[in-house]
Amino acid sequence: MTASQTAAVPLLETRNLTIKFGGITAADDVSMTIEAGRNLAIIGPNGAGKTTFLNICTGWIKPKSGQVLFEGRDITPLPPRKIVARGVARAFQIPQLFTEHTALENLLIAVSAREGLRNPLRPMHRIRQRDEMMALLEMVNCADVADRLVVELSEGQRKLIDIAVALALKPRLLLMDEPTSGVASSQKHEVMEILIAALAKARVTSVFVEHDMGIVSRHADEVAVWNTGRVQLRGTPAQILAHPDVIRDVIGEEIA
Numbered sequence: 001m002t003a004s005q006t007a008a009v010p011l012l013e014t015r016n017l018t019i020k021f022g023g024i025t026a027a028d029d030v031s032m033t034i035e036a037g038r039n040l041a042i043i044g045p046n047g048a049g050k051t052t053f054l055n056i057c058t059g060w061i062k063p064k065s066g067q068v069l070f071e072g073r074d075i076t077p078l079p080p081r082k083i084v085a086r087g088v089a090r091a092f093q094i095p096q097l098f099t100e101h102t103a104l105e106n107l108l109i110a111v112s113a114r115e116g117l118r119n120p121l122r123p124m125h126r127i128r129q130r131d132e133m134m135a136l137l138e139m140v141n142c143a144d145v146a147d148r149l150v151v152e153l154s155e156g157q158r159k160l161i162d163i164a165v166a167l168a169l170k171p172r173l174l175l176m177d178e179p180t181s182g183v184a185s186s187q188k189h190e191v192m193e194i195l196i197a198a199l200a201k202a203r204v205t206s207v208f209v210e211h212d213m214g215i216v217s218r219h220a221d222e223v224a225v226w227n228t229g230r231v232q233l234r235g236t237p238a239q240i241l242a243h244p245d246v247i248r249d250v251i252g253e254e255i256a
Ligand SMILES: Nc1ncnc2c1ncn2[C@@H]1O[C@H](COP(=O)(O)OP(=O)(O)OP(=O)(O)O)[C@@H](O)[C@H]1O
Pocket: 021, 024, 025, 026, 044, 045, 046, 047, 048, 049, 050, 051, 052, 053, 226
């Protein structure tokens, strides 16, 4: 394959994804591409199929038909752990952390899972990957709380540590469900800025589902609008947030 052919392959591509739950079509022939280096926000009304899309791309739900290709290879039939190993990570609305362990221990558990180590909580001073884990915590501005229990931290810090845990898995694509939900509104932009900068430094592309249009306009490079299981529109934040359909169906709903 030549360099120009390699450059043409999207980071992730879906082809004709379809899934129904009872009478509801949560994915209706969804074909789209995600380009490396462009942070994509997914917006849309409640029940539009945004989370279903993330679940299909990460292997948690298998589509009735259609395909997911990552870096040109079909990952549709793979279980979630194999999709993670290929380079697609996921962060949830509620951080998936061990709250009675420290931030550093949470990273240690993630690194151990990545490397198939049997004793994740062996003494810290013996851990070969300690520098790598501290670098990840520094990347998300949380090095100063490395030895604090997660339960004692703010929601913003928990979100950032959750991202560091995802980065420990060395993904090339990170899919996130509402990365700043639950964070105090005065801290949302700061958390998002740290998060986006950390992903850029680690060369990880992000896709994030978001209901806060302020976050979308400031932190996304591109926006895709979901409606009734379909991709209705796609464009820059300025184009999308000024679109009458989005004002009516998405922004209007938020104001109500
Ligand atoms: N496992 C499931 N079983 C049955 N129905 C489901 C399942 N997952 C999703 N649905 C339904 O599919 C539709 C799309 O759900 P999804 O969670 O993807 O929407 P969403 O756009 O993420 O919504 P929200 O913004 O409210 O989180 C909804 O009607 C939902 O109730």
